[in-house]
Amino acid sequence: SYELTQPPSVSVSPGQTARITCSGEALAKQYAHWYQQLPGQAPVLVIYTDTERPSGIPERFSGSSSGTTVTLNISGVQAEDEADYYCQSADSSGTWVFGGGTKLTVL
Amino acid sequence: QVQLQESGPGLVEPSQTLSLTCTVSGGSISSAGYFWSWIRQHPGRGLEWIGYIYHSGSTYYNPSLKSRLSISVDKSKSQFSLKVNSVTVADTAVYYCARVNKLQQLVDYWGQGTLVTVSS
Numbered sequence: 668s669y670e671l672t673q674p675p676s677v678s679v680s681p682g683q684t685a686r687i688t689c690s691g692e693a694l695a696k697q698y699a700h701w702y703q704q705l706p707g708q709a710p711v712l713v714i715y716t717d718t719e720r721p722s723g724i725p726e727r728f729s730g731s732s733s734g735t736t737v738t739l740n741i742s743g744v745q746a747e748d749e750a751d752y753y754c755q756s757a758d759s760s761g762t763w764v765f766g767g768g769t770k771l772t773v774l
Numbered sequence: 775q776v777q778l779q780e781s782g783p784g785l786v787e788p789s790q791t792l793s794l795t796c797t798v799s800g801g802s803i804s805s806a807g808y809f810w811s812w813i814r815q816h817p818g819r820g821l822e823w824i825g826y827i828y829h830s831g832s833t834y835y836n837p838s839l840k841s842r843l844s845i846s847v848d849k850s851k852s853q854f855s856l857k858v859n860s861v862t863v864a865d866t867a868v869y870y871c872a873r874v875n876k877l878q879q880l881v882d883y884w885g886q887g888t889l890v891t892v893s894s
Contacts, residue, residue, distance in 0.1 A: 711884075712881065753820065761879075762836070765821040765823060766820070767820045
């Protein structure tokens with residue numbers, strides 16, 4: 668099985684850009700998706716296939732990919748963006764893995 | 775709008791079987807483009823994929839849990855179910871059911887989640 672590694676925490680001031688990384692060898696060949704989980708709620712998809720944004724997700728959320736690392740970018744961070752963020756991918760056999768999650772703190 | 779709702783006991787004794795059901799509404803459980811999945815989250819921890827099932831009954835399980843798992847589907851009731859055998863306190867978690875986009879391998883709809891506590 669493979670792993671996806673995320674930093675446990677990221678802190679930014681309001682209005683700044685938050686960057687949350689997700690690393691794993693499989694990401695060189697497989698897409699990654701990003702979910703936001705607000706306290707006490709189910710996760711919500713915010714970025715899919717590395718860079719695409721679902722309808723209804725604010726434009727300040729974007730994604731990028733380079734080699735074995737994908738990055739979730741949140742520009743002009745707002746207090747409401749404070750949440751846990753998880754990356755997720757699947758290998759060619761259909762086995763899924765989630766990253767360990769990153770807690771975004773808005774200072 | 776697809777909706778998923780988990781149901782089942784909130785308390786299970788150690789060594790017993792955890793059983794949960796997810797009821798799907800607003801969309802067909804027989805749709806060709808989707809899997810139906812279970813995902814759990816231990817208290818204060820990250821997400822763990824349990825497995826998913828296709829409407830045909832084909833299943834895909836997390837290898838680390840496979841020996842204790844069973845996921846089934848009842849198309850007539852628009853439900854799919856999870857059974858975890860021989861539970862321990864380590865199985866205490868919030869259990870989510872979810873719809874998986876089969877092509878993109880992502881969750882597009884989640885249930886609200888249900889807390890299952892394993893305790894005597």
